[in-house]
Amino acid sequence: MSFCPHSFARTAHPAVLRAQQAPTVHLHQIYPGTTGWSTGRLFMAIPYPHFIVTDNPTVDTPITVPSPSLPPLILTQDELKKVAAYKAVEFVKSGMVLGLGTGSTAKHAVDKIGQLLRQGDLKDIVGIPTSKMTHEQALSLGIPLSDLDSHPVLDLAIDGADEVDPYMNLVKGRGGSLLREKMIEGCCKKFVVVVDESKLVKHLGGSGLAMPVEIVPFCWKFTAQRLQLLFNEVGCVAKLRTCSENGQPFVTDNGNYIIDLYFEKDLGDLNAASDAILRNPGVVEHGMFLGMATTVIIAGGRGVTVKNK
Ligand SMILES: O=C[C@H](O)[C@H](O)[C@H](O)COP(=O)(O)O
Structure with missing residues (x-):
């Protein structure tokens, strides 16, 4: 992945901005709680203390009764990312072949x-890195x-x-690594x-931020227009991703460009949208x-939620 600060903004969620402005409470502080995001699938809420202090963690963490009277724990966004990433590493066992993800959250897991x-x-x-950046990180760590x-x-x-x-459908690739990620993560048992x-x-698409599409550089405007037209009915805008410092197209690890799609409305049938793209x-x-x-492991102000398929 070519390294340049992207011109597309990764604007923080308002709740995170509020959390960042508030005094930071660190992870070692004891605080039970749950997140409220559930669709009725299997999920469990895990308090931070178990997660932070355990020396020999297991995935089968007991469910803790929430304490609704206590206010949520204030963590920075990066601390929440680290909490989720460390929880995921509990799934790793010796002898495994591992896909090593890319981005500021996956980086904590690789560390x-x-x-x-x-x-x-x-x-x-054995690690299989999903980007040149993760390759470098893993090499430096001796993985x-x-x-x-x-x-x-x-x-x-x-x-x-x-x-x-x-x-549990995802948008990925705002860091530009979607192709290698999809190739590698499509071959994983978990x-x-x-x-x-x-x-x-x-x-x-509901965040209002980009849904990236990796395209060949040849006649990129033509492809961008085709993509925008494809989703005309849901108010799609297609933009070439550029590097903020020089305005040049962002180039992926595979030598391609990225078109970022922004949607005003719900895309509807995702499989149909995928096929059409x-x-x-x-x-x-x-x-x-x-x-x-x-x-999916989600770290929030009230604890960690693990959702399984
Ligand atoms: O191309 C980048 C990857 O798909 C990342 O995993 C994704 O953008 C999330 O990144 P972050 O953890 O930095 O928010």
């Missing part, structure tokens, strides 16, 4: 895996690396997401997604990850 390897708490891990050619089936991948809908609660949306010959892949996540 933690590196730390556990160094300490000898994990052994014989043994491989690729899909040598390991076409992975045990587990851990990655962040830009949006998560109530059915795909654990780690987010802070600002990523939860009622429907994909992929029917354009200039399109390489899009950032909707439909039905791929097997677990």
